[in-house]
Amino acid sequence: MKFEPTDRQIRSFVLRKGKMTTGQKKAVEELMPIYAFDPDQTIDFEKLYGNNNPVWLDIGFGNGESIIHAAQQHPEINFLGIEVHLPGVGHLLMVIKELGLTNVRIIRNDAVDMLNLFIADESLAAIHVYFPDPWHKKRHHKRRIMNQEFLDLIQTKLQTGGRLHYASDWHPYALEVQELLAANTWLKNQESNNGFASRPEWRPVTKFERRGQKLEHGSYDLIMTKK
Ligand SMILES: C[S@@+](CC[C@H](N)C(=O)[O-])C[C@H]1O[C@@H](n2cnc3c(N)ncnc32)[C@H](O)[C@@H]1O
Numbered sequence: 001m002k003f004e005p006t007d008r009q010i011r012s013f014v015l016r017k018g019k020m021t022t023g024q025k026k027a028v029e030e031l032m033p034i035y036a037f038d039p040d041q042t043i044d045f046e047k048l049y050g051n052n053n054p055v056w057l058d059i060g061f062g063n064g065e066s067i068i069h070a071a072q073q074h075p076e077i078n079f080l081g082i083e084v085h086l087p088g089v090g091h092l093l094m095v096i097k098e099l100g101l102t103n104v105r106i107i108r109n110d111a112v113d114m115l116n117l118f119i120a121d122e123s124l125a126a127i128h129v130y131f132p133d134p135w136h137k138k139r140h141h142k143r144r145i146m147n148q149e150f151l152d153l154i155q156t157k158l159q160t161g162g163r164l165h166y167a168s169d170w171h172p173y174a175l176e177v178q179e180l181l182a183a184n185t186w187l188k189n190q191e192s193n194n195g196f197a198s199r200p201e202w203r204p205v206t207k208f209e210r211r212g213q214k215l216e217h218g219s220y221d222l223i224m225t226k227k
Contacts (some may be wrong), residue, residue: 003084003108008168011110012133012145013084024090031093036106039118048105048158049078054125057082058209058211059111059145060207062129064092069103077125079104082111114148121156131208134170146177151184158226167203167221169212174220187224197221 020028037048047053054077061081062118071079081104083089089108096104107114135143145168154164164187165183168174170196174196181187191197197206199221 002103004221008110008113010142012112012135012143013110015084018085018087019055020087020090024087026146027093028086028088030091031097031147032108035093035096036108038091038109038112039107041118042120044116044125045078045123045197049103051078053078053103055080055123056128056222057111057119057124058128058130060084060129061088061137062090062131062206063088064095065204065206066101066128067104068095070202072099073100074105074200077103078091080107080110081105082107082114084108084110087212105221112145115153115157119157122159124157124162127161128159128163128165128203129165129204131169131206132166134168134173134186136170144173144176146173146180148180150185151180155184155186155226160226164225164226165200165203165221167199167219169209169210169215169217169219171218171220174222178220178222181222181224184226188222190225197223 043056056077058079058081061067061083062132064081067079067081081092081207086108087108092106095119129145132145135141158164165176178194181189199219200223212219
């Protein structure tokens with residue numbers, strides 16, 4: 001599977017080598033051709049999943065916990081996960097096979113590039129961005145995925161009534177995003193007073209969230225719909 005990032009300068013990730021377990025390596029070799037794909041034209045979701053169910057996109061799924069949870073709870077939904085970190089992709093591939101999930105597909109690439117290049121406008125019922133790297137240092141803030149340019153892209157890709165769900169354990173980032181989302185009047189916060197939401201049933205507590213909880217970080221969900 002080729003992975004050739006385009007020449008965009010500032011990215012929301014730094015590609016770490018990351019150790020792969022034997023199981024993850026085997027999964028990448030054997031299951032990537034089955035459950036993952038490498039788009040070279042606009043993705044035809046009906047062809048990809050064999051049905052026209054709604055598609056929920058998970059950006060930067062880590063080891064795939066949130067997709068695994070939601071895909072079991074919602075067989076009537078198609079899940080697309082985009083992640084660059086290969087061990088995480090390997091982990092999700094293993095679990096898809098183990099559980100026999102038929103409604104999950106993966107792209108191993110930069111989600112921003114994939115949205116720009118291969119995802120049709122108004123084709124997504126939901127976009128989930130869970131615990132995106134907070135890039136704590138001020139000089140790294142420009143790497144945060146949640147910015148106005150990204151929201152402009154999301155606006156074109158979400159269906160009307162579609163959902164943008166962001167979650168973070170980093171309060172300063174969550175506050176910044178809360179303000180950013182409120183300024184985007186095409187979005188409606190599901191909570192009154194532009195507030196944070198409780199964790200909904202489709203989002204499990206992930207490894208990153210548990211780590212944050214140990215550090216007493218808290219969790220902040222923002223659930224918006226496209227008007
Ligand atoms: C802190 S982790 C969170 C993982 C997961 N969402 C969770 O809640 O457990 C952020 C993940 O986003 C991925 N990532 C960051 N920017 C990305 C991008 N532009 N495209 C795809 N994956 C990205 C990173 O590789 C990393 O695995």
